[in-house]
Amino acid sequence: MKTERQVVLEGAYNFRDIGGYRTIDGKKVKKGLLYRSDELCYCTQKDVHTLEQLGLKSIIDYRGDREWKEKEDVHIENVTIYHLDPKADTAAMASAGLADLKEQGYGELTADAARKLMVEQNRQFVLTESSKCVYGKMFELILDQKNLPLVQHCRGGKDRTGYGVALILLLLGVDQDTVLQDYMDTNVCKYEKNQKSLQAVSEMPNREDFVQALRYLKEASEEFLLTALDEIKKRYGTVSEYAMQELGMTKEKQKTLKDMFLEEG
Structure with missing residues (x-):
């Protein structure tokens, strides 16, 4: 299964362009500049060629030290990798394999x-x-x-990446429903991979609750991203105000963001 924005790779499931979305004021996010993905450590040489063809210049890797040092992103000529760790332990755990979950003490996690x-x-x-x-x-x-074109990713491309992409699209003026759909498209891109990981557990006796727990960890849910967006609204009123107060995104920088990444629709 794939979405219209997905770049099909052999070693990554969730690589997609976040361009093409229309904004509330009738403009459109430019394609070919900003991408999102899951981890890029399993990319094949064919994948590397595909990414080179995109003209990729930069990678933002949200994984923590332990995550990326064990599985470094594949080398792509003339591409700079920036390791930015938001210290999101639950998000890191959510993308872990079953063996890793057991090792971390989450083998009996309830839904x-x-x-x-x-x-x-x-x-x-x-x-x-x-x-x-x-x-x-x-x-x-x-x-x-x-730094453009640039891709941002974490392990599964869902939580840490999903939050970053949501902030960008909302500041560009894309409506919240569309942003949520972009977030939920992870479930389309990673459907087969997620089903395989869930199948192994579902075949075990009396593990229904743990299967549901894995679904919460592996699959995007609107409730999760909405929790972040509602927190922003409660404390700051708007994403724009939050970005100004906490992320250094002045009104001038927000205008520059729109000038750079929007075009007439």
Whole structure:
């Protein structure tokens, strides 16, 4: 399964262009400049060629040290990798394999606990200083023309990446429903991969609750991203105000963002 914006790769499932969306005021996000993905450590040489053809210049890797040092992104000529870790432990755990989950002590995680963990993780994206520092730096990078085209990714391309992409699209003027759909498209791109990981557990006896826990960890849910967006609205009123107060995105920088990434629709 794929979406219209997906770039099909052999070693990554969730690589897609975030351009093409229309804004509330009738403009359109430019294609070919900003991408999102899951981890790029399994990319084949064919994939590398595909990414080179995109003219990729920069990678933002939201994975923590342990994640990326064990599985470094594939080398792409003339591409700079920026490691920006928002210290999102739950998001990192959510993308882990079954063996990793057991090793970290989550082998008996309940569905209710998993859902609460994911909800709280998305709230923390808004609140923690480490997260605000990371997403402020993300905007610095994309506002520098020499870094484009750029892809941002984490392990699964869902939570840490999803929050960053949501901030960009909302500041560009894309409506919230469309932003949520972009977030939910992870479930389309990673359907087969997620089903394989769930199938192994579902065949075990008396593991229905743990299967549901895995679904909360592996699959995008509107509730999760909405938790972050609602927290922003509650504390700051708008994403624009949040970006100004916490991410260093002045009104001038927000105008530059629109000038760089929007075109007439």
